[in-house]
Amino acid sequence: MHDIRLIRDDPDAFDAALARRGVEPVAQAILALDEERRAVATNLQEAQSRRNDASKTIGAAMGKGDTETAEALKTEVAEIKLLMPALEERERELAEQLNDVLLALPNLLDPSVPDGDSEDDNVFLREWGEKPQFDFAPQEHADIAPPLGMDFETGAKISGARFTFLRGDMARLHRALGQFMIDTNTREYGFIECNPPLLINEAAGYGTGQLPKFAEDLFRTTDNRLLISTSEMVLGNSFREQLFAESDFPMRLTALTPCFRSEAGAAGRDTRGFIRQHQFEKVEMIVAALPQYASAEHERITGIAEKLLQSLGLHHRVMALCAGDMGATMMKTYDLEVWLPGQQAYREISSCSDGGTYQPRRMNARYRPEGSKKSEYFHLLNGSGLAVGRTLVAIIENYQQADGSVIVPDALHPYMGGVTKLEPAG
Numbered sequence: 001m002h003d004i005r006l007i008r009d010d011p012d013a014f015d016a017a018l019a020r021r022g023v024e025p026v027a028q029a030i031l032a033l034d035e036e037r038r039a040v041a042t043n044l045q046e047a048q049s050r051r052n053d054a055s056k057t058i059g060a061a062m063g064k065g066d067t068e069t070a071e072a073l074k075t076e077v078a079e080i081k082l083l084m085p086a087l088e089e090r091e092r093e094l095a096e097q098l099n100d101v102l103l104a105l106p107n108l109l110d111p112s113v114p115d116g117d118s119e120d121d122n123v124f125l126r127e128w129g130e131k132p133q134f135d136f137a138p139q140e141h142a143d144i145a146p147p148l149g150m151d152f153e154t155g156a157k158i159s160g161a162r163f164t165f166l167r168g169d170m171a172r173l174h175r176a177l178g179q180f181m182i183d184t185n186t187r188e189y190g191f192i193e194c195n196p197p198l199l200i201n202e203a204a205g206y207g208t209g210q211l212p213k214f215a216e217d218l219f220r221t222t223d224n225r226l227l228i229s230t231s232e233m234v235l236g237n238s239f240r241e242q243l244f245a246e247s248d249f250p251m252r253l254t255a256l257t258p259c260f261r262s263e264a265g266a267a268g269r270d271t272r273g274f275i276r277q278h279q280f281e282k283v284e285m286i287v288a289a290l291p292q293y294a295s296a297e298h299e300r301i302t303g304i305a306e307k308l309l310q311s312l313g314l315h316h317r318v319m320a321l322c323a324g325d326m327g328a329t330m331m332k333t334y335d336l337e338v339w340l341p342g343q344q345a346y347r348e349i350s351s352c353s354d355g356g357t358y359q360p361r362r363m364n365a366r367y368r369p370e371g372s373k374k375s376e377y378f379h380l381l382n383g384s385g386l387a388v389g390r391t392l393v394a395i396i397e398n399y400q401q402a403d404g405s406v407i408v409p410d411a412l413h414p415y416m417g418g419v420t421k422l423e424p425a426g
Helices: 006-009 012-017 027-063 069-103 152-158 170-189 202-207 230-237 291-311 360-365 386-399 410-415
Strands: 124-128 243-245 252-260 278-288 316-320 332-340 347-353 366-368 379-387
Touching: 006 012, 006 027, 012 027, 069 202, 124 291, 152 202, 170 252, 170 278, 170 360, 170 386, 170 410, 202 230, 202 360, 230 252, 230 278, 230 360, 230 379, 252 291, 252 347, 278 291, 278 386, 291 316, 291 332, 291 347, 291 379, 316 347, 360 379, 379 386
Parallel strands: 243 366
Antiparallel strands: 124 316, 252 278, 278 379, 316 332, 332 347, 347 379
16 A cells, blocks of 8 residues: 555656556556545535534524525525535545555565566575485476375365375474474564464455455455465454554564465466465464564564574575566565475575565554654565475475485474384385
8 A cells, every 4th residue: 555645745756666566657647536536525524614604604593583594594504415425425436446546556666676577587695505416316396295195186186286185294294394483483583473364354355465466366255255375464464453652563473374375377387296286384474563673674584584494404595576576565575495406496485575564554553653643654574484385395305315205304303203204105
């Protein structure tokens, strides 16, 4: 959501900022709607004021016996009352149109975000570790995992494409990863663990910006609620319509939840294997931060995601997303990409972003600076810490052995009940 006052103050700068995302100029159309809405609102206020003044004058005229004036004023009040509903309806329509336009626009980018049109223009920042070396040809997880308990056929038979049934030690390893991540976030980094609802209403979807842009990627229930595509949607909305004190910040929340995505915008991509599922689990980190500390919090959550990967011994790199590859609701994003030797490619495993005040504005979530009577918007940040299924894929491909087994990383041993290796059935 955008501050209409900033658009009024410098419409050319607003258009220039959105142009970095490839958005056509919209400021003049927005200001035209805003001007018409304000004019109608002024007419409505004037009508209300005149109605009130005339109503008071009627009594005075009647008291003086001036029935002619009183009757004329009664006629005027009746006419105003007939006019006001149309003005009120027009103001509501224009306010709704203006709100719809503003809701559909993406966030403005941080000046440090590199220019570019696609993921090919993202900027390398750093990497950790080295690509593992094998004395055999490493395979993709989709080929290694079925004998280890990753059952694609049963998942498809029960639920359809892009659903997977995990069994035995594979299911245990998946659970261990989620527990390891959530424990690390809470015990080492001070996040408050949450167990939020998995269904939200449409207002919450608009609040964190999944609506209206990503409506096709969301699953809906018969009563028109939405299954969450990320727990950012519920953790972020936990701040909605509240006023916080400056001393409340930073507020750091984390959750391990199932997530559901229809993947309408990714037709034909990653249909094989466990990379892009309709149902998956993810540990989310959400931080509400004062604007002056938001950049430091962004670096912090990125560092936490990096350390999780390092604890698992997974080679990865950090990329600064360019303007053309940024999510619509974010102003700055770092992607962590893990190396998958079976695919001979890097794949995103975490995305850590500063959304600025974009989401709090949509949710009417504010804080009052100390010593100030005026409330302001804070920054809302989010990061994956980590995507559980993709981390499972990374472990399978990086720790695979020539005999088809997979070594369990040392960091997960406390969660595995003595299991240190996944071995093919039979």
